Amino acid sequence: MASSGAVPFWRAAGMTYITYSNICANLVRNCLKEPYKAEALSREKVHFSLSKWVEGKPEKPTVRSDTPGQ
Amino acid sequence: MAMAAVLRREGRRLTQPINALHSSLISQDQAPHGSRSVSTQVVRNRMKSVKNIQKITKAMKMVAASKLRAVQTRAENSRGLWQPFTALLGDNPSADVKKNVVVTVSSDKGLCGGINSTSVKISRVLHKLNSGPDKETKYVILGEKAKAQLLRDSKKNIELSLTELQKNPLNYTQVSVLADDILKNVEYDALRIVFNKFHSVVSFLPTVSTILSPEVIEREAESGGKLGELDSYEIEGGETKSEILQNLAEFQFSCVMYNAVLENACSEQGARMSAMDSSSRNAGDMLDRLTLTYNRSLFLSLLHACLIVFNIQFFSGKYIK
Numbered sequence: 332m333a334s335s336g337a338v339p340f341w342r343a344a345g346m347t348y349i350t351y352s353n354i355c356a357n358l359v360r361n362c363l364k365e366p367y368k369a370e371a372l373s374r375e376k377v378h379f380s381l382s383k384w385v386e387g388k389p390e391k392p393t394v395r396s397d398t399p400g401q
Numbered sequence: 402m403a404m405a406a407v408l409r410r411e412g413r414r415l416t417q418p419i420n421a422l423h424s425s426l427i428s429q430d431q432a433p434h435g436s437r438s439v440s441t442q443v444v445r446n447r448m449k450s451v452k453n454i455q456k457i458t459k460a461m462k463m464v465a466a467s468k469l470r471a472v473q474t475r476a477e478n479s480r481g482l483w484q485p486f487t488a489l490l491g492d493n494p495s496a497d498v499k500k501n502v503v504v505t506v507s508s509d510k511g512l513c514g515g516i517n518s519t520s521v522k523i524s525r526v527l528h529k530l531n532s533g534p535d536k537e538t539k540y541v542i543l544g545e546k547a548k549a550q551l552l553r554d555s556k557k558n559i560e561l562s563l564t565e566l567q568k569n570p571l572n573y574t575q576v577s578v579l580a581d582d583i584l585k586n587v588e589y590d591a592l593r594i595v596f597n598k599f600h601s602v603v604s605f606l607p608t609v610s611t612i613l614s615p616e617v618i619e620r621e622a623e624s625g626g627k628l629g630e631l632d633s634y635e636i637e638g639g640e641t642k643s644e645i646l647q648n649l650a651e652f653q654f655s656c657v658m659y660n661a662v663l664e665n666a667c668s669e670q671g672a673r674m675s676a677m678d679s680s681s682r683n684a685g686d687m688l689d690r691l692t693l694t695y696n697r698s699l700f701l702s703l704l705h706a707c708l709i710v711f712n713i714q715f716f717s718g719k720y721i722k
Contacts, residue, residue, distance in 0.1 A: 338644070348648040349581040349655050353574060375574035380565045381582055387556040392564070395578060 444695045455684035462677035469670035476599055476663040482656040494611045498590035501531040501538040506596035506665045507547030514672035516597045517546040519607045524595045541583055560587050573659050580655035590614050596661040597668035603675050605668040612654045615646040
C-alpha cells in the first residue's frame with residue numbers, strides 16, 4: 332500500500348480506515364444523552380471467534396468480544 | 402430438509418406393517434396368536450414419537466419466523482449501504498487478478514435447507530474459475546456449516562474461519578471489526594463475497610459481490626471504463642488518490658460484508674422456516690397414516706378375538722347338535 336506523500340496519523344499508527352471510523356463512531360455515540368446513550372452502546376456488541384489456518388489445520392481460535400476502544 | 406428426509410424414511414419403513422396386516426388379513430390362521438397386540442403397541446409408540454417431532458418442528462418454525470421478522474427489516478435497510486459504492490466503483494465480477502480471496506458466508510446452525518450448500522457450491526466454482534498457474538485463491542469462511550463442507554476437499558486453501566457471529570444481534574460495529582480482521586490477515590487483489598441474498602421467504606439468490614484492492618481499482622480506472630469517472634468527483638482534503646481509494650475499498654468491504662451477513666442471516670431464517678413447515682407437514686401426514694394403521698390393527702385384533710370366541714363356541718357343539 333505505497334502511497335506517496337504524508338499518510339494520515341491513524342494509518343501511520345497501523346489502523347485501517349475501518350478501525351478509525353469505528354473509533355469516531357464510538358465517540359459520537361458517547362456524546363448522546365443518557366437514555367439514548369446506553370441504548371446505542373448496548374446495541375453495538377461485538378462477539379465472534381476467529382481462527383487462522385496453517386497447512387490445512389485450524390489454529391487455536393481467538394475470541395473477539397465486546398466493543399472495541401472501550 | 403434433513404428432518405423431512407428422516408420423517409419420510411420413517412414413513413416408508415412404517416408402510417411395511419400395513420402391508421403385513423393386509424397379508425395377515427388373507428391368511429389369518431397362519432399368523433401367530435397375539436402378534437397383533439404387539440404391533441399395536443409399536444405403532445402407538447411410533448405415533449407418540451412422531452407427534453413429539455411435529456411439536457418440535459412447529460416450535461422451531463415459530464422461532465424462525467419471529468427471528469426472521471427482526472432481521473428482515475435490518476437486511477432491507479442495509480442494502481442502502483452498498484448501493485452507492487456499486488454506483489461509484491461498479492461491481493467487477495470478471496476482474497482477472499492474481500490473489501483471489503473467496504469469502505463464503507454461511508450459518509452456524511443447520512436445519513435450514515440448502516442455503517449453505519449453495520454458497521459452498523458457488524464458492525467452489527469461483528475457486529475453480531480463478532485458479533491458474535500463477536494465481537492463487539484462498540477461502541475465508543464465516544460460519545460452521547461452510548467450514549464443515551469445505552474441510553473435506555479444500556482444507557489446504559482455507560486461510561481464515563470465523564464463527565459465533567450471531568451470539569448477539571448482528572450490528573455494524575461487529576461486522577466492521579470482523580471485516581477489519583479479515584483485511585489484516587489476508588493479502589488480496591480481489592475479495593469475492595458469496596452469500597444468499599434474501600428475496601422472499603422461499604427464494605434466495607446466491608450472490609457474489611466483488612471488492613477490488615485499491616491498486617487494482619487504480620489500474621482499472623486508468624484503463625478507462627466505469628471507474629474512469631472517479632476523477633470527475635471533487636474530493637476534499639489534501640489526500641492522494643490512492644489513499645482515498647484505499648479508504649474507500651476498506652469501507653466498501655465492511656459495508657458489503659454487513660449487508661452480506663444480514664442477507665444471509667435472513668435467508669437462513671426463511672429457509673429454516675420453510676424447512677420446518679414442510680417437516681411438520683410431513684409429520685402430520687405420517688401421523689394420519691399411522692392412525693389409520695393403528696385403528697385398522699386394533700379393529701383386526703378385536704375381530705380376531707371375536708372369531709376365536711366364535712370358533713370355540715361354534716365347534717364346542719353349542720350350535721351344532
